[in-house]
Amino acid sequence: MDINKQYEEYLYSMDRSFAVIGGVGLSQLADQSQLTLDTEYGTVVAFIIKMADNNVLFIPRHAGGRGHVPPHKINYRAIIMAIKQLGITRAISVNSVGTMQGHSIGSIVIPCDFVDFTHGRPSTFFENETVHADMSEPYCPQLRSLIRSILKEKGVDTADVIYACTEGPRFETKAEIRMLSNFADVVGMTGVPEVVLAKEMQLCYASVCLITNMASGIESSRPTATEVLDVLTSRKEFIFELLYSIASHMPIERECRCHYSIDDGTL
Numbered sequence: 587m588d589i590n591k592q593y594e595e596y597l598y599s600m601d602r603s604f605a606v607i608g609g610v611g612l613s614q615l616a617d618q619s620q621l622t623l624d625t626e627y628g629t630v631v632a633f634i635i636k637m638a639d640n641n642v643l644f645i646p647r648h649a650g651g652r653g654h655v656p657p658h659k660i661n662y663r664a665i666i667m668a669i670k671q672l673g674i675t676r677a678i679s680v681n682s683v684g685t686m687q688g689h690s691i692g693s694i695v696i697p698c699d700f701v702d703f704t705h706g707r708p709s710t711f712f713e714n715e716t717v718h719a720d721m722s723e724p725y726c727p728q729l730r731s732l733i734r735s736i737l738k739e740k741g742v743d744t745a746d747v748i749y750a751c752t753e754g755p756r757f758e759t760k761a762e763i764r765m766l767s768n769f770a771d772v773v774g775m776t777g778v779p780e781v782v783l784a785k786e787m788q789l790c791y792a793s794v795c796l797i798t799n800m801a802s803g804i805e806s807s808r809p810t811a812t813e814v815l816d817v818l819t820s821r822k823e824f825i826f827e828l829l830y831s832i833a834s835h836m837p838i839e840r841e842c843r844c845h846y847s848i849d850d851g852t853l
């Protein structure tokens with residue numbers, strides 16, 4: 587792995603280190619030193635950020651290629667493998683989503699489960715062996731509880747939601763949203779297979795979802811990329827504040843079953 591030894595030791599020396607996989611709007615960290623992490627699935631651009639006496643590996647999900655990698659082309663396997671290879675066991679993902687339940691724009695919701703409508707994305711590390719990762723609790727209960735309690739302390743209302751992941755890059759049709767809203771609360775394009783791959787690598791993984799728009803047909807307006815970006819920009823400070831609090835409260839011990847996510851699934 588092409589990582590400066592000093593950084594590697596820096597991360598290893600901290601039991602509370604974790605990764606943040608960030609979306610649009612969280613990519614501008616020009617003042618941070620950039621790392622290139624090589625994995626067998628490809629190269630990942632990352633930064634190490636000091637947050638509240640903790641070291642955080644920040645991976646801008648859409649970085650690489652020519653500017654902004656679209657959701658269906660993101661190298662999710664390389665991202666998760668880069669985290670795994672560094673010995674980091676926890677990842678917080680930041681995703682932007684459209685609401686199908688009328689959550690207010692700019693608010694934060696925490697997925698507790700997902701439904702997957704992606705297709706054609708490489709979605710497993712186990713191409714040549716049979717490994718059924720446990721998805722009974724795809725998002726780490728310990729991390730979710732930590733995020734919820736921090737938001738509560740800040741006086742911020744949040745909700746547990748079911749996340750529907752679509753293939754994109756187009757927005758959904760009104761009919762699709764009518765269907766999806768029967769069994770999910772928010773819709774996005776980047777949550778899967780990232781969460782699945784994290785479980786396959788036995789990581790603790792939780793997602794902080796920012797409501798950036800109403801899903802198609804929920805109100806009379808239609809979703810636009812500009813609207814999404816405007817909300818992300820306006821809430822960037824808050825997201826960083828939240829990540830900072832997570833960094834300062836990250837427990838040392840993992841008190842969940844994420845580490846065993848493939849133990850009973852291998853044939």
Ligand SMILES: [Zn+2]
Nearest residue numbers: 726790842844
């Ligand atoms: Zn966990």
